Amino acid sequence: MNYQELETIAKECGFTHTALLDCSTIRLLPEVRAMCASDKCHQYDANWACPPGCGTLEECEERIRKYQWGILVQTVGELEDSLDFEGMKETEAAHKDSFLKMDKILQKQAPGRLPLGTGCCSVCKNCTYPDAPCRFPEKSVSSMEAYGMLVTQVCQDNRLSYYYGSGTIAYTACFLIQ
Numbered sequence: 001m002n003y004q005e006l007e008t009i010a011k012e013c014g015f016t017h018t019a020l021l022d023c024s025t026i027r028l029l030p031e032v033r034a035m036c037a038s039d040k041c042h043q044y045d046a047n048w049a050c051p052p053g054c055g056t057l058e059e060c061e062e063r064i065r066k067y068q069w070g071i072l073v074q075t076v077g078e079l080e081d082s083l084d085f086e087g088m089k090e091t092e093a094a095h096k097d098s099f100l101k102m103d104k105i106l107q108k109q110a111p112g113r114l115p116l117g118t119g120c121c122s123v124c125k126n127c128t129y130p131d132a133p134c135r136f137p138e139k140s141v142s143s144m145e146a147y148g149m150l151v152t153q154v155c156q157d158n159r160l161s162y163y164y165g166s167g168t169i170a171y172t173a174c175f176l177i178q
């Protein structure tokens with residue numbers, strides 16, 4: 001599979017912006033992990049796809065260094081104002097929907113892919129963490145942040161905007177391809 005084919009799939013799945021991802025630009029930062037540990041999203045130590053369940057920074061690094069390239073995918077939505085939470089939720093839902101659609105396609109067309117999404121894994125209503133193994137390791141998805149990525153840095157280093165102006169919101173994810 002080449003980048004053009006991947007980009008076509010991403011657009012068909014509904015993403016608004018894409019960019020070729022050079023995996024050598026990815027840096028995994030302890031500071032991002034520290035943000036997870038502050039547990040603002042209440043998923044720290046509560047989900048197999050989030051820290052510490054998704055592995056140490058070193059283990060995440062070992063996984064991503066098997067990849068040379070991939071694709072960054074974004075959904076940019078318009079907001080009525082900075083308090084338009086409904087608009088934010090709608091854009092987030094559209095982004096998750098596109099992500100799941102694309103991942104389903106790539107399960108067949110790029111079986112060695114590593115999908116890294118937005119937010120915690122929500123495949124199950126209640127995650128089995130930490131009492132039992134993950135129910136669906138093939139479907140479970142960690143976020144870019146859970147792996148220690150600073151999304152703005154990854155976007156910048158791959159010539160993809162992250163901020164599209166006031167009145168917009170952008171959600172970003174990526175797929176690493178073997």
Ligand code: SF4
Nearest residue numbers: 048121124127134135
């Ligand atoms: S697939 Fe289910 S058990 Fe596995 S990480 Fe996601 S929510 Fe948890």
